[in-house]
Amino acid sequence: MKKAGAVIIPTIIAAFIIGYMLFRVWDDLIVAVQSATPSYLILAVVICVLAWFLRGFRYQYILEKLLVRINMWLSTACIYVSQTANLIVPARLGDLVRLLILRHEVDATYSKGLSSLVVERFFDIITIAILGAMALPFALNMPEWFSTVIAFTLVLCFLFLIILFAFGKLSSTNKYINLVLNLLNEVKQASLGLYATGILGVSSIIIWLTDSAICWVIAMMFQQSIPFIIIILAIVIGNLVKAVPLTPGGVGTYELAVALTLEVSGTPAAIATLIAVIDHLVKNLITLAGGIVSLYVFGEWSVDLLKRAFSKGLDKGDMV
Template structure:
């Protein structure tokens, strides 16, 4: 248990450290960059962010429906808000597991259905982001090799994953754990590989990530920067693919660093690039937290003790060895 708590503290310190180094590096130029601030562009950024979250909720509703769990869009959106809020506090995306508790408590879904819904959502997110990154590369010169690798690797892994799903249904096992895995993969296949569902999930995912990019465009406009859309898209792609590796809670620090590097390489002043990256993520995270708090009231008093118990159980796994 103590090792896991230490890892949690270390990941938080790493996130703070990365952002701290970014700001320290351009500290002398921050005041000049802030002179160009136009707060009016904050309004569309916030509005689009809220629409994007409800779009995520609608997509999650579709995924759950394919698993025979019928929920309203508001419930699905609240699930995502709350799980993402927890992800901002703990590493390794443990917040995602909160959704399993929510759909089980409110709609009697199985653990397998909860896990399968998360896998489907994450796979479509990563593949769609990588696909958009591949398109953006066609319009951006001198793309760094690390960014190309970030884009290609998820696409290859995604193709392999869907290739494995195609063979699901042909295997069975009497082993408890292997059988559970096969059941979950069959559910993932059912929820994602029918032509109509795949089309809906793909295009809704594309829309969600385009909105995420437009938020960053609005933040850029706050600093009077007309960064090409393809560059902003590439930055968002890089930031979210790096963020997918749960090194820090919610990708704090790693996301901002990825965006700032791409913007600087495109010719944006370091201080301005840093401010755009930090404020973009700050807006998205603040909306997430506000939505997460509202979701607690939506679900009721039972949800906080249940979440705390779940997180404690996760931190206490193999606790006898850790103490």
């Protein structure tokens, strides 16, 4: 019952947010939809698929730094499956599915799988925070909490780097402390070399600019000439808000944050709402399609593994 509630309640919250957003601009939605040029959706889908393979390339590189050798198709499929799980499982726990896939496919330890996730998430968060800080001066009349959220995120990233440098090479006789120290050491190994930082930094910037381009193309679908820098800021705020795991996949909270940013910048409320909803819908549908294909490629074992992971959780005894 508790497990069902953990999924149903966040889903209801997401549905309520989306419903409220659409209801408040309902009278203008029909006019906005009629002005749309649907062909832009094709371009948005193509860019979205490209963005996934860019993520696959980056994840493959992270795993290689941890001495886990896989091809880009497998690394992309890992991300597809875990992100598909995140559309259903609350608190982004779907990411842990990657640990199971890597263990099954290439016999990677859970520790290395978890370290790869930490590195990927760190570069995602610090990249969008930096892009947001760069975009903020070009955006007028933005709420003060935008800068607070971006600054807070940058501070957290800086503190994490300090922890890596301070504890990355230590060890302990305590089993659990040593697991944490080993995790930090693997994260440091995968990300803090000059060359590795450059590759991961540049690829992360390209990934998030590509992600912003999807929203920009959807804005053009409604004949909106929104400056790309504003689109970047909207995507940044949307993803930082989405990082708080209130709903599965950030559905509802992401749309609300993106629409608010676009609306404050001068985009009509109805069109801002449609851009935000369609942007997230395209990204989530591509995620779902890629996840289904990836499960088919991995085989029936992956479906059974997902069911076991969601019903029982990872075996803590194996996470070494």
